[in-house]
Amino acid sequence: MPASDAQFIAEARYYEKRPNRKIKCVLCPRECVIDDRERGYCGVRENRRGTYYTLVHSRVCTAHVDPVEKKPFFHFLPGSRAFSLATAGCNVNCKMCQNWEISQSRPEQVESAYLPPRQVVELARRNQCASIAYTYSEPVVFFEFMADTAEAGRAAGVRSLVVSGGYIKPEPLKELCRKVDAIKIDLKAFSEKFYKEIVNGELKPVLDALVAIRTQGVWLEIVCLVVPTLNDSEREFLGLAKWVKANLGVDVPVHFSRFHPEYLLKNLPLTPLPTLERAKAISDAEGLHYVYVGNVPGHPAEKTYCPGCKRVVVEREAYWVKAVNLTRGRCRFCQQPVAGVWS
């Protein structure tokens, strides 16, 4: 595929023009200043004679129909399907990335198909998907495509879900929150050190983004991938739980997921199950209502328990929902409201 296939190129949003044909990207906190003919850190946005372009509008390198639980969203239309897609590129470079072949590549280095927003919506509907999920790589870097598709989806009654690292500036995030229905943030750790050394990013802007999403009323879930020796201390789990409780509230689901050795961290083992269970126990003790253990199929902490009567309100096994004991968002047994988007 030619590197500069015109059908995928659209002027980028969120950048500033600078003298001498330079531009400054203000989509993400990295704020790359980019010379003519160069690209930003993400590798998918390019300066051409002083105008900044996205190279990945409608340039889909992977698309699947997934259960929404796979994202994971556990409190958003359980048992529904999400038409899930990605383009190449990412604005960080996590050493544990599970999808580095696409996230750490430039668009011309991966096979892609032209899939404009209306066609994405049509495919979602044809596959009985209640939502479109922007996932796998980092949707912030294909912001324009995501925003246009979410608009087209909303017009057709198909919802939009974002699976992101949350490394985004406040203004574009505000726009995104107006257009999508739920956001899952990968909170990679609760330390700046980890963000600097392992993620190649910063923690603070991600925490700011979490608060902004919650403030704007978009459904929010958090995933923490627990990496042995790097972000698995009890102190860190406790700090995280306290922060979530104080800044987001106890109703935001938190998933502690098992790490698989990948990409640049192949030297580390799988996360031991007791570590994940300890993270959950600490968060439960802090009073968070919905704390899950992820990537461990069959674990009891895959289920949603009513915060009132403690009975199972959503029964899951791996990505499959076996029973939903909710009526209009309330526990069927004790009528306690259960936070989420259930219909």
Place this chain on the structure above:
Amino acid sequence: MQFSRRSFARFGIAGLLPPVRGAPLASDRPRVVVARARGAVKIEDLLDRAMQSFFSASSPLDAWRRIVRPGETVGLKVNCLAGKGGSTSPALVEVICGRLQQAGIRRQDIIVWDRLSEDLESAGFRISRSGDRIQVMGNEILGYENELSVYGSAGSRLARTLTRLCDAVINLPLLKDHGIVGVTMALKNMFGAIHNPNKYHPNAGDPYIADVNMIPAIRSKVRLTICEAVRAQYEGGPTFMPQWTWPFNGLLVAQDPVALDTVGWRIIEEKRAQERLPSLRQAGRAPNYIATAADPAHRLGVDDPRRIERVEA
């Protein structure tokens, strides 16, 4: 005269083939030749003078024979991101191709390459992959290896042009300022051999640039750097900004990329001072990656000017 298999092998290797300086080992006192034209630049004369001087050779051809061997495939890693005027010139490449052929390299075994074919075309090269012509191609034609090559902070997929075609690489950067990493010359030009250079510009490229050059397929194949400095750029790079170029009328030649970058950096700083611009350190973009490339963990070359033999030719 009769040979046993063993003696033939020994004679064949040690006696019949000319000695070739393969991947250069960091020398204690590396040489950097700075060849400059006094009047109008005749690129062929300049190159011959630089090569002969660098190798203390009896003739230009003698110099080239020390760097390549008949039967090898030789890659010329040009730098074409900045288009015409700001890229390795086809004129220099043409002269090098001529000398390589005189040294016994077949035309079709010479590969002029860079990251993208469209960059090569924008610099005035014509893409060519067929017949017995010199090959000219961007990395997208063969793609990148699926496996990651990892060293330190760098984890990259290497261009198959480098890994599968080239036995040796001659690095052909420019003498140029760089708005993020300070200067772009020998070490930085190897970003064109990897799939993800955009990931390695933070912290003015330190230690990423040094780490990328440590990847074995890069370190072992680059045999020589010829840095084009006919028009050099002291500000506004890597984009071609003619108002910040000056006629240096020269070429820099070295086998030690760290030494070459050290000398080149000094030339750019001298010009910046002359133009009353702040030093790169004052501008917040000192190319510290050069010192990293010389440190005990990398040993890619020498960055101490007192230990570099700078030869004006």
